[in-house]
Amino acid sequence: MKHRVKFEVNGEAAEIEAEPRETLLDVVRERFGLTGAHAGCEHGACGACTVLVDGAAVRSCLLFAVQCEGRSVQTIEAFGTPAALHPMQEAFRTHHALQCGFCTPAMVLTAIDMLAHSPNATETEIRAALAGNLCRCTGYAGIVDAVCSLAGREPVDS
Amino acid sequence: MIGARTLRREDPRLLTGRGSYLADHDVPGLCHIALWRSPVAHARIRSIDTAAAAALPGVVAVLTQADLDAAGARPMTHLLPIPGVQPLAWGVLAQEVVRFVGEPLVAVVAASRAIAEDAVDVLVVDYDELPPVVDVHAALEFGAPLLYPEWGTNEFLHLDYATDGLDDALARAPHVRTERFESHRIAALPLEGHGAQASFDPATGTLTVLASQQQPHQLRTVIAEVCSLSEGEVRVIAPDMGGGFGNKQHFTREECLVALLARITGRPVRWSQDRGEGLTASIHSRPQVHDATFGYDDDGRVLALSVRVVSDLGNPVLYFSGVGPSLVTVGALCGGYAIEHHGWSLSCVATTTCPVGGYRGFGQPQSHLTTERVMDLVAADLGIDPAEVRRRNLLPDAPRPFIAHGGARIDVGPLGPQLDQLLDSFQYDAWRERQRAMRDAGRYVGIGLSTLVQGTAPTQYGVAGRGGSYETAIVSVLPDGNVTVAVGSKSQGQSHETVLAQIAAEMLGTTVDRVVVRDGDTALLPNGMGTWGSRTAVMAGGAVRVAAGRVRDKMTAIAAHMGGAPTLEAVAAEAWWHAHRLPAGIEPGLSATVCYTPGRTIPIPDAAGHTSFDETFGSHMTAVAVEVCPATGDVSVLDALLVSDCGVVINPMVVEGQHQGGFAQGLGAVLYEEVRYSDDGQPQCTTLADYTIPTAIEVPRLRVVHRETHSGTEGGFRGVGEAAITAAPAALAGAVADALAPLGVTITSTRLHAHHLRALLRAAGVEPDPAAFAIA
Ligand code: FES
Ligand code: FES
Secondary structure, three states, X not given: OOEEEEEEXXXXXEEEEEOOOOEHHHXXXXXXXXXXXXXXXXXXXXXXXXXXXXXXXXXXXXXXXXXXXXOEEEOHHHOOEOOEOOHHHHHHHHOOOOOOOOOHHHHXXXXXXXXXXXXXXXXXXXXXXXXXXXXXXXXXXXXXXXXXHHOOOOOOOO | OOOOOOOOOOHHHHHOOOOOOHHHOOOOOOEEEEEEEOOOOOXXXXXXXXXXHHHOOOEXXXXXXXXXXXXXXXXXXXXXXXXXXXXXXXXXXXXXXXXXXXXXXXXXXXXXXXXXXXHHHOOEEXXXXXXXXXXXXXXXXXXXXXXXXHHOOOEXXXXXXXXXXXXXXXXXXXXXXXXXXXXXXXXXXXXXXXEEXXXXXXXOOEEEEEEOOOOHHHHHHHHHHHHOOOHHHEEEXXXXXXXXXOOOOOOOHHHHHHHXXXXXXXXXXXXXXXHHHHHHOOOEEOOEEEEEEEEEOOOOOEEEEEEEEEEEEEOOOXXXXXXXXXXXXXXXXXXXXXXXXXXXEEEXXXXXXXXXXXXXXXXXXXXXXXXXXXXXXXXXXXXOOHHHHHHXXXXXXXXXXXXXXXXXXXXXXXXXXHHHHHHHHHOHHHHHHXXXXXXXOOOEEEEEEEEXXXXXXXXXXXXXXXXXXXXXXXXXXOOOOOEEEEEOOOOOOOOHHHHHHHHHHHHHOOOHHHEEEEOOEOOOOOOOOOOOOOOHHHHHXXXXXXXXXXXXXXXXXXXXXXXXXXXXXXXXXXXXXOHHHOOOOOOOOOEEEEEEOOOOOEXXXXXXXXXXXXXXXXXXXXXXXXXXXXXXXXXXXXXXXXXXXXXXXXXXXXXXXXXXXXXXXXXHHHHOOOOOEOOOOOEOOOOOOOOOOOOOOOOOOOEEXXXXXXXOOHHHEOOOOOHHHHHHHHHHHHHHHHHHHHHOOOOOXXXXXXXXXHHHHHHOOOOOOXXXXXXX
């Protein structure tokens, strides 16, 4: 049985018919072609599927589409373009915070969400906030540097 | 340009979610594959009932190996060309017997992955369980259950090597010690799991396969063989890859299955590995046990080293399987040390577990652990500083190449000065003083060292009996003066679009932003060897450099003919648009195709019986300081520094990123990760909650210091990507051993996880914290 869901995706009103078992991750990728959200584990452990729901970073693999009624969803595609990067994306590039890029859109969104709440976070706080997003390539140093630079912090252990 | 911290050309699209990974390629009518995988470690299949599955709405096909056979599928093999290896070929799907939990038996093609999984759930498979064999030593015992009874043993391969006089040297050595060193089983775990997608065009007879694959051209060959197609009928495209790390180097059953199913069903099909499949039924790595006997003199010089290596292959139904890494292990046991007498035996053993294969480092972390532990134990026995013991054993500064046991041509720079630089940069003496002070204050601080000499850019001939050591590149200056580069290597995150553009731009006298690098498509180039073995800078970089040099020479000739000082754009326009005006004997256009080899490997034994598998070597020296909490077994890294010599550094930012990322993986391997099985062969790690890779909280910063000793290969590059992941386990094991030495704990394995250290501490009579004891 399908359910009608009305919500907002990257600022535009949307309405879909979703099966109860379809996740928000399935929906943004398959219905909206927003493939910047990645399936890294589909069990809430890696963070690669992170999107913003009502402005807060959530794991879209753990949220069913039918739970999104009336909510506002933002994916990485709403933040910056290749020609005009968002400041967080610019910082990631400057600090070599990505290699394969698979974790990256989610990491950027998590960092944006984090700094929105604590703009002057310390390195320790930044590391803790990013700990729900796994990266297998970088060893995190560049990511931490990037976020520290926007928080106005010198990484203490560099 | 070369040597600049050029920001990456791939970043803008990856940062904005415009990367294009395997699962981002939806096409109309796309079907999805799910697999029935064995729930038991060893069983004989009695029957498969597909009726209920086939009847589900949305199911397109349900197939077993018999169906694939009927469609003309040919068996897969390990391709190992080594005399004495057991015969082994296997179907794309298992048929009569399954030999590990996760082995695929039935494939379902359906309109969605969810429907395909529903169908898998209603398949009825009847089987008789057979006894499993999980422990590698149990598998070698007489009477052990046999995976392949026709072998009469579980030993898939046995090899021996010894210098003349090894036994004498051990007998005469003033000190002799025997220790067992163990490397535990882990998983590479690229964040994007493996996957493949295929479509067949009956009009042209072309099969197009998208695969998250490090060696697209080699996969093309294997798919053509398995599907009975010609190589010209198969196009393999590796799109953006979310990591590879050797896990995506093998040519898997699933990739061949996708290709076959696209032909059989006539539908585009995709298989996207889920994380459970990735952890249980993809590829595991590293499990080896080394029994090392080493003789040394009173000054700490190691005179002889003999190692018996037992390597767990799992079920070796995998191209080159765990044998490939094991061959690298036994070739690297002396590392960067001049040890006069040396020998090894290698026993590669099948068990009813997931196939073992490559992971970044590829056999070297295991040999390096043994070599570095030997140096530390010699130092401890004699009361000599471990840095000094290393200095006394390092390869002499001349001659180069140093010809190692077996014939490897080691071409690294002088190692003594590099060790000095490490000790100086790390402030080793200051750290030793700090360690004494902290110990006096009751804190358990240790320092670990790794002096790694690492073969890079290897030939594949030794494990495949074909291919060898080369890379292909096409460099073209287009009519408007922009540059394209096509290469047969394939980036999985290593920044090839940037560093290869830096090389081409430097050679052609243009800027990096005017160079576009393309890889991962067999339609771009006739053949290529892909990315593995720390080879791309040396091999693809060398190929790009030679090709760009040829184009530059041609441009120089045209420019001279034009007179004045024409711009690159003017020369390009002249070459493509005004061919009638070119000097006599010069072809129109500006493009060069090069198949480059440094030609320095010896893939099959020469007259002296020598083989040498690596084009060039890197040398990387690492020091770490750790503190171990004896109550909890927690290890904290206080400092870590690596002195890196990868020859000419193309982009220091990228090299530092490779070291930091490799260090994180090496640290994760020894502190947090372990693939575990129950005694009956059930995997204990099926989610990322059971298999825990380190997060931003756990990974410390690795300081990197560069030095540059040019290699003799084109451009002077040496490989770098596998250095830190190889160094970290050995250095951390040394540091933890040093930290806990006052408590009587000896470290002989890569298991430095808190619960393992607590067990060692308890065995040494240390009473752990009661709270920690409760969670042990
Ligand atoms: S895919 Fe959602 S947390 Fe991993
Ligand atoms: S950049 Fe590859 S997983 Fe983070």
